[in-house]
Amino acid sequence: MALKGVSIWSCSQAPQLGVANSHSGNSGKIVNLRGDFGKCRKWECCCLDVLAQRATTPVEDEKPTMPMVEISRPSDGAHENDSKGFHKDLNLLPSELYLSEPLTANDVSSPPSDGSKVRVAYQGIPGAYSEDAALKAYPKCETVPCDEFEVAFKAVELWIVDKAVLPIENSVGGSIHRNYDLLLRHRLHIVGEVQLQVNHCLLGLPGVRKEELKRVVSHPQALAQCEVMLNNLNVIRVGSPDTAGAAQTVASNGIRDTGAIASARAAKLYGLDMLAENVQDDDENISRFLILAREPVIPGTDRRYKTSIVFSLEEGPGVLFKALAVFALRDINLSKIESRPQLQRPLRVVDDSNQGRAKYFDYLFFIDFEASLAEPRAQFALGHLQEFSSFLRVLGCYPMDTV
Structure with missing residues (x-):
């Protein structure tokens, strides 16, 4: 079931903080953070309805295919749920779809499955670190390989699988920007996260010694993360779409002087x-994965929760500071902030009476904060943020992986 959103601000004290009263529309733009913070606390205590879902104008130009949880200004109508036409007749599924070959863009038009076992999509082939993350999250799941990140998104939307586990950042390599962009293009919810220790292994054909290797195949990031070892071996580095694919290539080609960097599971x-x-x-090489599903989880307070949002801001000096301050005012820790240019209008042209025109990027900001939407402080923070954001969407509220 979809989460309820937050119906925001109906308090007579709101204008004292520069926040628009809900009865006067969304005309108020900027929050005055120079005022007494105590007034903000007092104001919160008298004004919360708790979250009413409202439709929003999509950032992308694609028609939404699934309902989503978001808080934003009203648009010209609610989105339809286009998934009603999907059915779950298992007998209509081609059996070969789930054997050994990864899903492709053509496969995701197939009818969905309602098998009793949780089916989890991941990018890559068997033995990939993403599959390890899926098995960590759901030890008894049926994993479904996909050849691209977007195919995994679509597989969930079309009911071919129940969930998808996809990488979002690595402690050494940084963020996976492609998946940040895909979170906006698709209407899935983040329902969990997985932190996986990455232990790269040097693999070769049976009986080969590492001193015999002349080239090593792997994903470019894996090669970059093993720079010292590769320099010591003085080998040629060959890029591959994924680490498990590199292991498969070495095994299938049977060339003794070629090794691969992949997981221990891929070796087996x-x-x-x-x-x-x-x-x-780096021994502390951690990859973080997101678990995506068609429906959000119901947030609670029984454990540590994390909430992921994306928003854009109105133009004005110090507006990003004010956006981040809504969390600091309520003692909410931010664990991640990522900015991405808006795809539909990456540049904003600003007139200057003396110097002509200057161009500035329009950004979307992705933020993870450590609080549950079941907590009033998180609800107030999002309502406060909405007053001077032009777009705000909740991507998910989910239990933190603290292992």
């Missing part, structure tokens, strides 16, 4: 020897 799957373990430069 493809019959390769582990020539060395933990060959990454």
Whole structure:
């Protein structure tokens, strides 16, 4: 079931803080943060309805295909749920779809499945770190490989799988920007996260010694994360779409002087020897994955929760500071902030009477904060933020992975 949103501000004290009263529309823009913070606390205590879902104008130009949880200014109508036409007749599914070949863009038009086992999509082939993350989240799940990130998104939307587990950031390599963009293009909800320790292994054909290797194949990020070992071996580095695919290539080609960097599980799957373990430069190499589903989880307060949002801001000096301050005022910790240019209008032209015109980027801001939407402080923070944001969408509220 979809989360209820937050019906915001109906308090007579709101204008004292520069916040628009809900009865006068959304004319108020900027919050005066120079005032007494005590007034803000007092104001909160008298003005909360708790979250009413409202439709919003999509950031992308695509028609939404699934309902989403968001808080934004009213648009010209609520979105329709286009998923009504999907059915769940397992007998109509091609059995070969879920055997060994990854899903492709053509496969996602197939009818959905309602199997009793949780089916989880991931990008890559068996043995990929994403599959390890899926199995960590759901140890008894049926994993479904996909050849692209977007195929995994669509597989969930079309009921082919129940969930998708996709990487969003790595402690060494940074953010996966493609998946940030896809979170906006699709109407899925973040329902969990997985933090996975990445232990790269040097793999080779049975009987091969690492000193015999002349080239090593792997994903470019994996190669970059094993720089010291590769320099010591003095080998040629060959890029591959994913680490498990590199292991499969070495096994299938049978070339003795070629190795791969992949997981220990990939070595077992493809019959390769582990020539060395933990060959990454940084021992604390952690990848964070998001779990995506068609419906959000109901937030609670029984454990530590994280909320992910995306928003854009009105133009004005210090507006980003004010946006972040709504969390600081309520003692809410921000664990992640990422900015991405808006795809539909990446540049804003600003007139200058003396110097002609200057161009500035229009940004979307992705933020993770450590609080549950079941907590009033999180509800007030989002309502406060809405007063001077032009777009605000809740991507998900989900339990934190603290392991």
